[in-house]
Amino acid sequence: MVEPVKTRPDWNSLPDAAGHFGPYGGRFVAETLMAPLEELRQAYEQYLKDPEFLAEFDRDLQYYVGRPSPLYHAERWSRELGGAQIHLKREDLNHTGAHKINNTIGQALLARRMGKKRVIAETGAGPHGVATATVAARFGMECVVYMGAEDIKRQSINVYRMRLLGAEVIPVESGSRTLKDALNEAMRDWVTNIDTTFYIIGTVAGPHPYPVMVRDFQSVIGREARAQCLAQTGRLPDALVACVGGGSNAIGLFYPFLGDSAVAIYGVEAAGDGIRTGHHAAPLCAGRPGVLHGNRTYLMMDNDGQIIETHSISAGLDYPGVGPEHAWLKDNGRANYVSITDDEALDAFHALTRIEGIIPALESSHALAYAARLAQTMDKDRNIVVSLSGRGDKDIHTVAAREGIKV
Amino acid sequence: MSRLAECFKRLRAEGKKALIPYVTAGDPAPELTVPLMHAMTAAGADVIEVGVPFSDPMADGPVIQRASERALAHHVSLRRVLEMVREFRRDDAATPVVLMGYLNPVEAMGYATFARAAAEAGVDGVLTVDIPPEEAGDLLAALTAQGLDPIFLIAPTSTPERLRAISASARGFLYYVSLKGVTGAAHLDLESVRSKLAEIRGCTDLPIGVGFGIRDATAAAAVAKMADAVVVGSALVKIIEDAGADTRNIAAVIGDRLTGMRRAIDAGA
Numbered sequence: 001m002v003e004p005v006k007t008r009p010d011w012n013s014l015p016d017a018a019g020h021f022g023p024y025g026g027r028f029v030a031e032t033l034m035a036p037l038e039e040l041r042q043a044y045e046q047y048l049k050d051p052e053f054l055a056e057f058d059r060d061l062q063y064y065v066g067r068p069s070p071l072y073h074a075e076r077w078s079r080e081l082g083g084a085q086i087h088l089k090r091e092d093l094n095h096t097g098a099h100k101i102n103n104t105i106g107q108a109l110l111a112r113r114m115g116k117k118r119v120i121a122e123t124g125a126g127p128h129g130v131a132t133a134t135v136a137a138r139f140g141m142e143c144v145v146y147m148g149a150e151d152i153k154r155q156s157i158n159v160y161r162m163r164l165l166g167a168e169v170i171p172v173e174s175g176s177r178t179l180k181d182a183l184n185e186a187m188r189d190w191v192t193n194i195d196t197t198f199y200i201i202g203t204v205a206g207p208h209p210y211p212v213m214v215r216d217f218q219s220v221i222g223r224e225a226r227a228q229c230l231a232q233t234g235r236l237p238d239a240l241v242a243c244v245g246g247g248s249n250a251i252g253l254f255y256p257f258l259g260d261s262a263v264a265i266y267g268v269e270a271a272g273d274g275i276r277t278g279h280h281a282a283p284l285c286a287g288r289p290g291v292l293h294g295n296r297t298y299l300m301m302d303n304d305g306q307i308i309e310t311h312s313i314s315a316g317l318d319y320p321g322v323g324p325e326h327a328w329l330k331d332n333g334r335a336n337y338v339s340i341t342d343d344e345a346l347d348a349f350h351a352l353t354r355i356e357g358i359i360p361a362l363e364s365s366h367a368l369a370y371a372a373r374l375a376q377t378m379d380k381d382r383n384i385v386v387s388l389s390g391r392g393d394k395d396i397h398t399v400a401a402r403e404g405i406k407v
Numbered sequence: 408m409s410r411l412a413e414c415f416k417r418l419r420a421e422g423k424k425a426l427i428p429y430v431t432a433g434d435p436a437p438e439l440t441v442p443l444m445h446a447m448t449a450a451g452a453d454v455i456e457v458g459v460p461f462s463d464p465m466a467d468g469p470v471i472q473r474a475s476e477r478a479l480a481h482h483v484s485l486r487r488v489l490e491m492v493r494e495f496r497r498d499d500a501a502t503p504v505v506l507m508g509y510l511n512p513v514e515a516m517g518y519a520t521f522a523r524a525a526a527e528a529g530v531d532g533v534l535t536v537d538i539p540p541e542e543a544g545d546l547l548a549a550l551t552a553q554g555l556d557p558i559f560l561i562a563p564t565s566t567p568e569r570l571r572a573i574s575a576s577a578r579g580f581l582y583y584v585s586l587k588g589v590t591g592a593a594h595l596d597l598e599s600v601r602s603k604l605a606e607i608r609g610c611t612d613l614p615i616g617v618g619f620g621i622r623d624a625t626a627a628a629a630v631a632k633m634a635d636a637v638v639v640g641s642a643l644v645k646i647i648e649d650a651g652a653d654t655r656n657i658a659a660v661i662g663d664r665l666t667g668m669r670r671a672i673d674a675g676a
Contacts, residue, residue: 018541028510028537030466032562032587034569174472175462184465191466192588194564291510291537292463304484305515306462 012259014328019208019295022331025324027207029294033187036194041209043114048216053109060105061220064138065095067102069221071228071385077355077372084238084378086371088358088388089225091249098361098390099221099249100131104200106217108135111198118142118197122186124151124179124245125316125363126158127390128202133167143167146185148178151315158394176309179245179319183293203246204323207294211323218252225385226256233383239264239374242387243367244284244337245317247326249389258334267326268370270312271339281310283322284330284337292320297327313342313398314362316390340366348372349392349399361390362398410503410531411556411579414453415614415635424631424672426451427616428665429507429640431458431474432491433483435647435654441494446658448502451669455495456534456638459488459508466536468591470641473648485512485521489528496529505532505558505579510546518549526553532579534558540576547576560584561607563599574611580636583607583617591641595620597629604633624671631672639668 019025019041027037047053061067069090078085091099104121111119119141123129129145136143145162149171152159162169175181183206190199204211204218229237240257242250244267257263272280280286283298290299292307300308300320312318329335340348345362348369353359360368364387371386378384392399400407408416418425428447432440444455460478464471485508492504506525513521513535525533533555538546540559550557556579561570563586574581585600586592600617607615617630618638627637643661650657 026542027539028542029539030536030562030584031539031560031569031573032466032564032584034539034562035564035566174469174476180463184463187465188468188589192592194587290514293465294537299511301511301515303515304486305512306479306484307511308462 014325015208015212019212021325021328023289024296024327025208025211026296027294028291028296029207030191032191032194033207037207037209043110044209044213047110047113053113057106057109060109061102065101065105066093067220068224068228069093071225071232073232074356077352078375080355081372081375083375083380084382084384085380086375087229087237087383087385089221089253089385091221091387091389092358092360092364092391096127096131096134097393098127098131099218099252100128100202101134102220102252103202103214103217103248104128104131104135107198107200107213108139108141111141111200112139114198116196116198118193119200120144120146120186120189120197121200121202122146122179122182123202124182124318125314126155126162126394127316129162129167129169130158130165132200133162133165136167137165144189145169146172146182146189148172148176148182150177151179154315154398155394179315180293180307203248204251204325205246205293205295205297205321211295211325214248215251215255215325218248219255221249221252221387222254222256225253229383229385236260236263237385238378238382239266239384241266241268241367241371241374241384243268243317243363243389244322244326245270245281245319245363246321247323249387251323251325253385253387254329254335265335266370266374267335267337268366269337269339270314270317270366271341272311274341275339279311280339281312281318281320282339283320284326285339289327295324297321297324298330313345313402314366316361316363317366338370340369344369346399346402358388359392360388361392362395364389409554409556409579411454414503415580418453424634425453425616425636426665426669426672427454427456427636427638428452428643429456429458429638431460431471431478431644432488433460433478433481434474434644435477435657437481437483437487437491439654439657440491443658443661444495445498446662447665448499450662450665452502452665454503454505454636456505456507456640457488457492459485459506459512461509461512464509466589468589468641470591470644470648474644485516489524489530492530493528503531504529505534506530507534507536510535510538513546518546522549522553522555526555530555532556532558534560534582536560540572543576558582563587563603567606570607570610574613577613580614580616581607581611582638583615583634584619585617585630586620588619590619592620595626600630601633624667627668628671628675632675637668637672
């Protein structure tokens with residue numbers, strides 16, 4: 001029998017059973033991790049269909065995280081820009097101040113059911129580490145967070161926050177001493193302590209099933225935004241904008257809209273000092289496919305296949321790879337990937353703070369900067385939904401230092 | 408028959424076990440790698456494992472991570488590693504050479520280009536740490552087309568189904584990771600190695616090497632009683648690291664360490 005030709009891709013059919021999004025994703029790890037990853041995949045697929053698990057997840061999202069997060073019409077800023085209406089999906093209002101907690105709750109609930117008493121995590125800017133330490137405290141689990149020594153310097157308040165929550169924060173001195181090296185070190189811990197330990201990866205990268213699992217936990221962002229936009233504006237948005245480091249807030253927002261072909265999708269990478277300078281963190285815009293951290297995806301690398309150092313003012317975007325589903329969405333054209341420089345992000349950071357009274361994370365400021373530019377090309381009766389993935393309190397020292405101000 | 412297969416066949420006939428030392432290519436400096444390989448052979452190495460430096464060696468402990476960093480400070484690329492093997496081959500046509508590294512440098516070069524260049528340089532086997540057989544179809548085809556042996560890892564966590572699948576894809580020998588952890592870890596458990604090796608032998612006739620966590624002659628001899636080959640990595644790389652800038656005696660010290668292991672292995676065989 002001949003299969004009927006599909007007129008458009010079935011967005012919900014991916015990844016395949018082995019975790020592939022087209023040529024991307026998969027499971028590229030040393031043999032020791034293959035069986036534990038398979039065990040994790042089976043547990044995840046089992047609980048994904050378990051009404052009790054899902055009800056507990058929903059309950060925690062409602063009463064512990066504070067969901068649903070509002071979709072806020074930034075009326076004054078939209079008016080000032082003079083174009084489309086900008087609506088902010090307020091993930092910054094979640095408990096712990098960013099979208100990361102959606103995923104750490106999901107994975108911690110899974111860890112409990114799998115009988116794991118110890119959780120580990122990597123963190124860049126700190127929000128994923130804080131979110132992991134938070135759920136570990138709540139569930140009485142031992143928690144170890146790996147963080148690049150460079151990032152520890154940039155984010156000392158988050159380090160202290162994690163320690164207050166009872167987590168052990170281990171500085172990573174290898175490689176470029178940033179997020180990618182923290183991920184390497186967390187993997188090394190996991191391979192050594194597999195029997196007792198659950199590795200809570202914070203983004204939609206890593207070996208299968210992490211990209212799909214984290215996407216599923218984060219897609220509450222898009223499901224809510226879709227319903228809220230319909231309720232508040234009477235129709236679907238014309239465009240979605242989210243920042244992309246590893247890409248978890250972005251895929252969380254995008255995924256429930258993938259089948260809505262009229263909704264344009266923009267993922268915003270960090271252009272750092274500018275794509276042309278080479279000092280950036282924009283693998284989708286300026287990298288090429290390769291294999292790192294357990295999956296095939298776009299990477300920042302040199303001609304010999306060595307991963308190169310990235311640069312962004314925002315520690316959370318300072319990562320040389322990106323989730324494999326984004327790689328696939330780029331290749332098939334469903335989503336557009338663009339970039340915003342440090343300076344442009346800072347302008348947006350100030351604009352939102354002064355005009356709407358909301359201090360955004362520097363990561364989210366990249367999405368805001370692009371949304372502002374996009375809005376000005378669109379009519380006033382159009383709507384853009386932007387993921388305000390986190391709050392900017394953690395970044396005020398970075399911003400002050402950049403501007404020569406002593407806090 | 409491949410150089411690896413011949414080597415193991417000869418050893419088996421002689422009732423001997425293989426000693427496989429590891430060196431990260433370019434550590435501590437590119438010009439020292441080939442002389443070090445020759446020193447290893449002179450000290451009784453049967454196969455040499457040459458590490459291809461990578462920026463993100465996820466399966467390696469701190470000692471080999473730092474070796475990678477030292478080599479990368481000299482910009483030692485995969486192409487450069489192949490040049491070193493070619494140079495080694497000028498004076499040694501017999502000792503099998505296995506490349507050990509990560510997938511991305513190989514992907515960046517392209518599977519077919521890499522396999523051709525590796526075979527021409529005189530490489531015999533390729534162990535790519537982060538590609539399981541499930542993902543390795545195209546790479547396997549490229550390697551075997553050039554007569555290169557794909558080497559795979561087996562871990563304490565490998566299930567019986569995986570043992571069979573890996574054995575079916577592997578050639579040359581199988582590399583059993585003796586512990587849950589990274590290279591150079593400290594908790595080698597001989598009893599668990601013994602029972603897992605019995606299980607592996609039930610799935611394959613390939614020779615089995617054991618590595619990760621073998622530090623001295625005593626451990627090498629104990630493992631050699633159960634396995635066909637003993638792989639020693641971090642313990643040798645540590646000698647390079649400890650020598651620091653004074654590189655004059657590295658080859659001699661590593662040679663002495665290997666000679667001791669060789670004697671202990673042969674005495675126990």
